[in-house]
Amino acid sequence: xxxxxxxxxxxxxxxxxxxxxxxxxxxxxxxxxxxxxxxxxxxxxxxxxxxxxxxxxxxxxxxxxxxxxxxxxxxxxxxxxxxxxxxxxxxxxxxxxxxxxxxxxxxxxxxxxxxxxxxxxxxxxxxxxxxxxxxxxxxxxxxxxxxxxxxxxxxxxxxxxxxxxxxxxxxxxxxxxxxxxxxxxxxxxxxxxxxxxxxxxxxxxxxxxxxxxxxxxxxxxxxxxxxxxxxxxxxxxxxxxxxx
Amino acid sequence: xxxxxxxxxxxxxxxxxxxxxxxxxxxxxxxxxxxxxxxxxxxxxxxxxxxxxxxxxxxxxxxxxxxxxxxxxxxxxxxxxxxxxxxxxxxxxxxxxxxxxxxxxxxxxxxxxxxxxxxxxxxxxxxxx
Numbered sequence: 489x490x491x492x493x494x495x496x497x498x499x500x501x502x503x504x505x506x507x508x509x510x511x512x513x514x515x516x517x518x519x520x521x522x523x524x525x526x527x528x529x530x531x532x533x534x535x536x537x538x539x540x541x542x543x544x545x546x547x548x549x550x551x552x553x554x555x556x557x558x559x560x561x562x563x564x565x566x567x568x569x570x571x572x573x574x575x576x577x578x579x580x581x582x583x584x585x586x587x588x589x590x591x592x593x594x595x596x597x598x599x600x601x602x603x604x605x606x607x608x609x610x611x612x613x614x615x616x617x618x619x620x621x622x623x624x625x626x627x628x629x630x631x632x633x634x635x636x637x638x639x640x641x642x643x644x645x646x647x648x649x650x651x652x653x654x655x656x657x658x659x660x661x662x663x664x665x666x667x668x669x670x671x672x673x674x675x676x677x678x679x680x681x682x683x684x685x686x687x688x689x690x691x692x693x694x695x696x697x698x699x700x701x702x703x704x705x706x707x708x709x710x711x712x713x714x715x716x717x718x719x720x721x722x723x724x725x726x727x728x729x730x731x732x
Numbered sequence: 733x734x735x736x737x738x739x740x741x742x743x744x745x746x747x748x749x750x751x752x753x754x755x756x757x758x759x760x761x762x763x764x765x766x767x768x769x770x771x772x773x774x775x776x777x778x779x780x781x782x783x784x785x786x787x788x789x790x791x792x793x794x795x796x797x798x799x800x801x802x803x804x805x806x807x808x809x810x811x812x813x814x815x816x817x818x819x820x821x822x823x824x825x826x827x828x829x830x831x832x833x834x835x836x837x838x839x840x841x842x843x844x845x846x847x848x849x850x851x852x853x854x855x856x857x858x859x860x861x
Contacts, residue, residue, distance in 0.1 A: 526783055665781055672774055672784050690741040693785050710746035718744045
């Protein structure tokens with residue numbers, strides 16, 4: 489579904505640098521995302537992946553440079569933009585005392601575009617027990633719930649920070665298939681950070697590799713494979729000289 | 733179709749190239765004949781569990797090569813090939829897969845006679861089996 493995006497820009501980062509004291513978390517980052525795609529964001533722990541994603545949604549502001557999201561300065565995102573963004577973090581601080589059902593009801597109230605049929609489908613497909621208080625759910629189930637909360641309003645921009653880390657391989661496979669389904673039916677950008685390169689390799693069409701706060705590679709996955717004759721795991725080792 | 737195409741997403745060869753390669757073989761071998769429908773981008777990407785852009789990239793290449801025909805609103809179909817063109821396709825595909833074997837024979841110092849004898853033997857074993 490194309491929701492009539494007037495601008496063609498999902499993310500524009502111009503020369504973004506972020507310092508925390510002496511630590512340079514993002515180092516002159518330039519990034520353009522202008523068309524629907526699934527972007528795999530890879531990098532070692534502490535390389536700047538999460539900081540980069542936080543800048544996109546304005547949770548952190550650049551020390552210098554500018555970041556625009558869906559055409560708006562990321563520090564001033566408001567309802568028109570936020571209603572088109574979905575975010576799931578590895579450890580989302582969900583409201584622990586609520587049942588999943590209550591939390592879903594609460595979150596869905598914020599969105600005009602909330603898709604109740606999709607919600608039911610995902611609850612069934614990912615086997616989420618909606619009567620369980622969120623605080624007592626396993627990390628894997630919480631992660632599935634975060635994903636559901638991030639996609640049911642049909643976002644144009646979906647940011648997933650290690651969304652698969654707590655899931656077993658079979659569930660991961662199902663979740664990845666669901667994400668592909670979302671991508672097939674909505675014109676959207678999915679930015680997906682993960683150490684699970686095999687899963688990422690299945691669905692990403694573009695790879696952005698971050699190392700020490702710098703983007704060291706930003707290219708279509710197919711081009712990287714053609715240029716290096718290597719799979720993503722091997723590419724990653726070559727790019728940052730380490731294991732994922 | 734999923735039995736016609738198998739991809740290894742974790743290979744160093746881009747998935748769209750794997751799809752193109754396999755469809756080329758199926759068309760050259762006649763397993764897919766003129767007028768046969770190719771599954772839609774959506775279906776194939778679902779079957780293979782890969783990004784739909786990967787599949788459409790493969791289809792664009794096949795169309796450029798003239799192997800398939802795009803029809804508005806309908807599935808792609810295999811285009812008819814002239815017999816000599818189809819023969820050429822087949823030999824080209826075999827040639828490509830023999831290249832490595834030829835290099836290996838030279839690297840190992842295996843003579844042309846030995847190598848062709850081996851190839852002949854393997855072919856006849858395959859026919860018997």
